[in-house]
Amino acid sequence: MAEPKQERATRTRALILRAAAExxxxxxxxxxxxxxxxxxAGVTQGGMYFHFKSKKRLALAVMSSQQTFIDFPSEGAGLQRVIDLTFHLAHELQTNPLIRASIRLAVExxxxxxxxxxxxxxxxxxxxTYLLEARQRGELLPEVDEHDFAVVLVSAFxxxxxxxSVASARADLPSRIVLLWRYLLPGLTPPRTRASLRVEPADRTPAT
Amino acid sequence: MAEPKQERATRTRALILRAAAExxxxxxxxxxxxxxxxxxAGVTQGGMYFHFKSKKRLALAVMSSQQTFIDFPSEGAGLQRVIDLTFHLAHELQTNPLIRASIRLAVExxxxxxxxxxxxxxxxxxxxTYLLEARQRGELLPEVDEHDFAVVLVSAFxxxxxxxSVASARADLPSRIVLLWRYLLPGLTPPRTRASLRVEPADRTPAT
Structure with a gap:
C-alpha cells in the first residue's frame, strides 16, 4: 500500500533535516x-525544494530543531532535573552530531x-518549567526569579x-559543568537542598 | 627624517590589524x-604579505589581540575591579568595532x-589576577578557587x-551582566562584602 502523501512529506522533511545537520x-x-x-538524504532536487528553498533556510530549520534531536531523561524532578539536563546535554554535544550542528549554527x-x-x-x-517545579518543591531561595536564572544558566552553559570546544573539543565539558554549578548553586538554593543534589554526570556504565 | 624601518613595520602591522578588524x-x-x-589600511600587496600571508592568519591575529583593542579602567581594586571589567567590556562590545570583530572571530x-x-x-x-588581589583583601569565600571562578566567569560572560547579540544586538547586555552577578556573587563573596559592591555600569555621563 502506498504511503499517504502527508506522512511521506513529513518523513522526507525529517530525513533532509538529519542529513543537513550531519x-x-x-x-x-x-x-x-x-x-x-x-x-x-537521498532526495531529488524537487523533493528538496518542496521543503527548503535555500541553504540558509535549511540552516535556520536545523538551528531551531535542537530539542527534537535529543531524547530527554524522564526521571528526576525539580532542581535535580535541571542539573541532570545540563550533564545530559554535555554528553549529547560530545556524541550526537545533530545537536552539535544545531548548536554550532546557533553560535555562528x-x-x-x-x-x-x-x-x-x-x-x-x-x-x-523545571525551575517552577523546583519552586513548588521548596528548593529555591526566595529571591530567585525562575526566568532570570534560566537566562543566566542557558548563557553560562x-x-x-x-x-x-576550542580548549578540548568538548572532552572537558562535564568537568566545566561541575564548576559552573559549584558557583551557581549558592545563589539558587538553600544549603540543605544543595547537600542533597547530585552534581555529576549520570552513570552511563552499561549494565552487565 | 625617515622613520626607522622597525618602527614603520610595527606601525604598518597595527594599521593592518585595525583595518582587518573593521x-x-x-x-x-x-x-x-x-x-x-x-x-x-592603505597598504600595498607587498606590505600586506610581509606581515600576513593569508586571511586566516589575519583572522588569528585579530582574534588574539582582544586586550590590545581596549583601554582598561585603572581605578578600582579587587572584586569591584572584576565587576567593573565586565561592564566595561559590555560597553566596548556595544561601541568598539575592533573588540567586537575580535570576539566574533573567536566565537565563529x-x-x-x-x-x-x-x-x-x-x-x-x-x-x-584581579581575583588574587580580591583574595588578599579578604573579599572571597574560603572555598573559592580563583582560577576556576575565572573560567566560569569568562564562560558565562x-x-x-x-x-x-542575537536577542537585542547587545542593547540588553548590561542588564544581563547585572543578572549574572546576582547569581554568581553568593558563591563568591561573603554578604558583608557583597553589600559594598556596585553592580552596575559606570556612570558615563560626560562632565558638563
Missing amino acids: VFDESGYSGASISKIMNR QGEFGVRDDTAYQDWVALVE TGSQLFS | VFDESGYSGASISKIMNR QGEFGVRDDTAYQDWVALVE TGSQLFS
Whole structure:
C-alpha cells in the first residue's frame, strides 16, 4: 500500500533535516552545499525544494530543531532535573552530531547573516518549567526569579560549551559543568537542598 | 627624517590589524577579503604579505589581540575591579568595532577551521589576577578557587554576550551582566562584602 502523501512529506522533511545537520556538523555553514545534503538524504532536487528553498533556510530549520534531536531523561524532578539536563546535554554535544550542528549554527549564525534567538529561548523556556517545579518543591531561595536564572544558566552553559570546544573539543565539558554549578548553586538554593543534589554526570556504565 | 624601518613595520602591522578588524566586523570572516583589508589600511600587496600571508592568519591575529583593542579602567581594586571589567567590556562590545570583530572571530572560529583558546585564556588570566588581589583583601569565600571562578566567569560572560547579540544586538547586555552577578556573587563573596559592591555600569555621563 502506498504511503499517504502527508506522512511521506513529513518523513522526507525529517530525513533532509538529519542529513543537513550531519553535513553542517562536518563542513560548517560555508563548506556545506545543498547538493551534498540532497545526496546524503537521498532526495531529488524537487523533493528538496518542496521543503527548503535555500541553504540558509535549511540552516535556520536545523538551528531551531535542537530539542527534537535529543531524547530527554524522564526521571528526576525539580532542581535535580535541571542539573541532570545540563550533564545530559554535555554528553549529547560530545556524541550526537545533530545537536552539535544545531548548536554550532546557533553560535555562528552571524557568519550567514542571521540573528534569531529562538534556539536560546527554547532552552530558557524548558529550564524555567523545571525551575517552577523546583519552586513548588521548596528548593529555591526566595529571591530567585525562575526566568532570570534560566537566562543566566542557558548563557553560562553556552559559553562553557564554546570555551570547552576550542580548549578540548568538548572532552572537558562535564568537568566545566561541575564548576559552573559549584558557583551557581549558592545563589539558587538553600544549603540543605544543595547537600542533597547530585552534581555529576549520570552513570552511563552499561549494565552487565 | 625617515622613520626607522622597525618602527614603520610595527606601525604598518597595527594599521593592518585595525583595518582587518573593521572589515571582519562589517562582513564576517567569509565576506571579508584581503584586498578589501589592504585598501582600508592603505597598504600595498607587498606590505600586506610581509606581515600576513593569508586571511586566516589575519583572522588569528585579530582574534588574539582582544586586550590590545581596549583601554582598561585603572581605578578600582579587587572584586569591584572584576565587576567593573565586565561592564566595561559590555560597553566596548556595544561601541568598539575592533573588540567586537575580535570576539566574533573567536566565537565563529569553527567556520574558518581554527581551534585556538588563546583569546579565552587571556581573559581568564586577567580575571584571575584581579581575583588574587580580591583574595588578599579578604573579599572571597574560603572555598573559592580563583582560577576556576575565572573560567566560569569568562564562560558565562561569553554566553551572555552571544545570547544578547542575537536577542537585542547587545542593547540588553548590561542588564544581563547585572543578572549574572546576582547569581554568581553568593558563591563568591561573603554578604558583608557583597553589600559594598556596585553592580552596575559606570556612570558615563560626560562632565558638563
